[in-house]
Amino acid sequence: MQITILGCGNSHGVPCINCDCFVCKSTNKKNKRKRPSIFVEYKDTKILIDTSPDLRQQCLENHIIEIDAVIYTHDHSDHVAGIDDIRRLCKDKKPIDAYIDDSTFKSLSKRYDYIFKNNSPLYYSLLKRIKLEKFQKIGDINVSAFDQIHGSIISQGIRLENIAYSTDFNEIPEKSFEKLENLDVWIVDCMRYSYAPTHSYLEKTLLLIERIKPKLAVLTHMAHEIEYEEISKILPKNVIAAYDNLKI
Template sequence: MKITILGCGPSAGVPLIGCECSVCLSSTSKNKRTRASIAITTDAGKVILVDASPDLRQQALACGLRRVDALILTHAHADHCHGLDDMRSFNYLAHDAIDLYADTHTLDEVRERFSYVFTPHDLRYGWYKPQFHCHNLPDHVAMTSIADVHVQTFMQHHGSVNSLGIRIGNFAYSTDVKSFPEASFAALEGLDLWIVDCLRLQEAPTHAHLDLTLAWIERLKPKRAILTHMGHELDYDVLNAQLPKGVEMGYDGMVIEVL
């Protein structure tokens, strides 16, 4: 299985518009962060996209993403689903609708926000809008077959809303999380790789900050942890050199092989 970090940035990306801090002005490519998303390539060659960020087109071109067999939306915040219209490019390449997985609240939000997507589609005019087969995911620890692999989903608290974490084998992805129910901690045990939220240095109301993320890592002890959804306070060269062994910052375009 191969994990590609398409984007590891916060809701506004890095650099921020109008910001002149050292990270936003940095020439270091690993300080350029598009909105958070990953692509999972299974051993059979199928691709599961986790979240459709507003930067999806740019991310797909940068990473050579040409196929999506399934899309999982972790929640309905704009930085995780407002690239939905760009999914039509993958419809065109596959000549088919794509399986879309999300919890009931997220699907309801998406259907309201992108109502045009869910009206009848006349293919005589081509793939002028995306097409999906929608599937409900439970908002508790559960196993679902997605793109022919077993995907475990679990609840994460993200301020006033919840998000979904996902686990496939010994890999897990936890973006946009402030706290976990105990059942979700149990679902995160025994990991080889955990890609996990870390917005900034100071405490944040809806996201994990560095000390909290490191405390989770110390509790769960994954073999390798990679930080994502990182804001402009986190300088790649500075912070990455200070992190504990087995913990590192992610970057756009990063590829990780998971056995």
């Protein structure tokens, strides 16, 4: 299985608008972070997780020209606002399977109703909603979804075989930890060094990594407080900071 980190930034991206901090002004490409998304390839199956506002650029940079399915973790704009760019990935005007839990679909179907409706020959539906279950097979990949607490909402963590993607959470319910056992790779939320009310942060993330014990942990959803070279010097051996277009 190959995972491509399409974006590892937070909702602002890095550099941020109207900021002249040293990270935003950095010339290091590993400090340039688009909004969060990953691309999963295994055998003949290609899955996109979330459609960030930067989806067009992410597809161009990584030569993504087709996908078999989309999985949505939750409805926040930094994870869904690139939904229109799915149009260029549809084959023969056929909608792409989209795995979405009930609360997220309720929101998306109101905000982007045209995405799911076949309104006319010119404006065909882009996505076909399939309910995201706690376990299902998508193409060649065994997929498990598990609840995460993200402020006032529940986001979905996604396990794909022995790799898990846990972005946008401040707490993981005890019952969800069983989905995080025996991981080869855990891609995990780490918004900044200091406390964040709706996201995990460095101290908390490292404690979770110590508990879960993945072979490799990859920090994502990082804000402009985190500089790539700086954080890389202090991380444990089995933990790395993500950067855009990283392949795992």
